[in-house]
Amino acid sequence: MTMLKRVRRASVVLATALALGGGSWMMTTLPAAAQSLFEERGTLAPMQAEYSFAGKAGDTVTVSMTSTEFDTFLVLNSPSGEELASNDDYARSLNSTIVITLPASGTYKVLARSFSGQGGNYLVTVRAATPYDLAYSRATELYRNGDLDAALPAFTEAIRIDSERPEAYLDRGDLYFSQGNVSATRSDYQAAIALYEKQGDRETAQMLREQLSYLETPPDGSESF
The missing domain is CATH 1.25.40.10 (Tetratricopeptide repeat domain)
Structure with missing residues (x-):
């Protein structure tokens, strides 16, 4: 049986918010990454993309994933690997957002997924949470x-x-x-x-x-x- 595979490039920017002395923030951008899709027995299943950022205990950050092509899903894991939060739909949209105060200092992992089984271009960001x-x-x-x-x-x-x-x-x-x-x-x-x-x-x-x-x-x- 012939297996057909289709790969679609996904534009991803991860803006990592790092707490600096005096409460200011430094934003860094990680390289674009690819999200692979495979088609097997008529079913498309996008692969999960993983990103990491350095966080400081007590910092409040907003992690978001947006796309105009599919229903996004976000998971945030702690430095110890524990799932801290997840989100599917946010702010009356199919995009995903997690607003959280980080419980510990260390490297956090962001898992970017598709909820609907469809894939495409998306943007992942991590930034300091705003008052809104x-x-x-x-x-x-x-x-x-x-x-x-x-x-x-x-x-x-x-x-x-x-x-x-x-x-x-x-x-x-x-x-x-x-x-x-x-x-x-x-x-x-x-x-x-x-x-x-x-x-x-x-x-x-x-x-x-x-x-x-x-x-x-x-x-x-x-x-x-």
């Missing part, structure tokens, strides 16, 4: 754990820090909807739609308009809002 990263990550964790009373002001704080990020409005809008606050839901969705339009993402903006319209007029024709 911290606020939004905390808000989503509270929301995921069901602590809505704490999540609501946390999303509001994230929006205060950076009002140009549509995902925070959408998450807060969903939270409002779960509480029955339909006018606040509409307001946050409209703010998110405007931001996606501003960013040139008309497809997402239109999808949200349709979702908002559905929420306002359920299938039975009654008024939701």
Whole structure:
């Protein structure tokens, strides 16, 4: 039987954040790496790519993997090899992000994967976490754990820090909807739609308009809002 193999190059940049004296950061870039795909019995399975960076205990970093071609998945392992965190979808997208305070000094390993079984070009970065990263990550964790009373002001704080990020409005809008606050839901969705339009993402903006319209007029024709 003939085995067909297809290899697609993957553009990868790993920006490694190293803590320096005085709390400043030095960003270094590692060489581009390749991600191999193989096709066997009609099934494509991308190989895992691994990267490492030097971290210092107490540093808070944001590890992200983005792609316009496939659903990404990230894993972060500690210097001892223990899995510290993983993420599939983040900030209302198929991209992956981990925001974490490093528990120890040493070499950390980033595992870049494809969740969907598809591969392609991607970008992996490690950088110092921004105030927005911290606020939004905390808000989503509270929301995921069901602590809505704490999540609501946390999303509001994230929006205060950076009002140009549509995902925070959408998450807060969903939270409002779960509480029955339909006018606040509409307001946050409209703010998110405007931001996606501003960013040139008309497809997402239109999808949200349709979702908002559905929420306002359920299938039975009654008024939701």
